Amino acid sequence: RELSIVEDCITQGYDVIILTPIDYEGSCTAVQKIVDAGIPCILVESTANMEIADMTIMADNFEAGYLAMEGLGEAMGGEGKMVVFQNSTNPVASQRAAGRDACLEEKYPNIQIVNIEDGAHTVDKCFEVMSNFLIADPDITGAWCFQDPNAQGVASAVKTAGLVGQVKIVGVDGSQEVCELIKAGEAVGTAAQMVSTINKVLVENMYRLVENGKLEQPNMEIPCLFIGSENVDDDWVNWADTQPVKYVEIKK
Numbered sequence: 001r002e003l004s005i006v007e008d009c010i011t012q013g014y015d016v017i018i019l020t021p022i023d024y025e026g027s028c029t030a031v032q033k034i035v036d037a038g039i040p041c042i043l044v045e046s047t048a049n050m051e052i053a054d055m056t057i058m059a060d061n062f063e064a065g066y067l068a069m070e071g072l073g074e075a076m077g078g079e080g081k082m083v084v085f086q087n088s089t090n091p092v093a094s095q096r097a098a099g100r101d102a103c104l105e106e107k108y109p110n111i112q113i114v115n116i117e118d119g120a121h122t123v124d125k126c127f128e129v130m131s132n133f134l135i136a137d138p139d140i141t142g143a144w145c146f147q148d149p150n151a152q153g154v155a156s157a158v159k160t161a162g163l164v165g166q167v168k169i170v171g172v173d174g175s176q177e178v179c180e181l182i183k184a185g186e187a188v189g190t191a192a193q194m195v196s197t198i199n200k201v202l203v204e205n206m207y208r209l210v211e212n213g214k215l216e217q218p219n220m221e222i223p224c225l226f227i228g229s230e231n232v233d234d235d236w237v238n239w240a241d242t243q244p245v246k247y248v249e250i251k252k
Contacts, residue, residue: 065099082142126153189228194240
């Protein structure tokens with residue numbers, strides 16, 4: 001479906017095509033077709049064929065994973081058993097996992113990963129998986145989730161098991177749903193992607209790309225912010241507007 005939409009856009013002669021792929025492997029062909037057609041291609045939150053795209057912009061996903069783990073480790077007191085919800089087939093999720101692992105190695109050597117769920121991404125499925133984790137090991141005290149829907153399912157399972165307070169939970173996204181869980185004391189935090197800033201920087205550079213044909217620094221990462229009980233009620237949506245954009249090199 002994505003490929004057919006891209007082909008329609010190419011046929012209609014769009015001046016630029018912005019793509020937010022869901023499936024990494026499946027989107028590589030679409031990116032290649034856009035580039036072959038001579039239309040500027042911008043990727044948002046994806047690494048699909050990013051070495052040939054004219055511009056990429058995404059959250060600093062390594063930082064997001066690191067910040068989430070940092071918040072979780074602090075809430076766990078630097079020790080205990082944790083479970084992990086990740087998706088190793090997704091390059092963006094893998095960057096978050098790399099940040100998590102870096103934080104564990106640097107700051108929390110006494111936190112033990114006792115179970116890993118690799119692939120579940122819906123609220124219902126994560127509820128089921130976490131429920132089983134808790135039955136198998138009721139001494140779990142932490143859960144790191146690569147995205148907020150996972151954290152929602154985990155939080156529901158923890159609440160159902162009567163373990164709110166014992167099991168600390170973090171996610172990545174900055175969703176309203178997890179912010180409400182933070183306010184209710186059912187989650188520790190979420191590493192927020194600054195979507196507003198991503199969109200602003202995207203539009204500004206899209207016009208430059210179309211006007212000039214290329215960008216000197218085309219690959220951008222926007223910093224993330226950990227949202228917890230101390231700042232969940234703050235006006236943090238535009239926080240990244242005041243932070244420097246990180247420009248990264250992509251090997252061609």
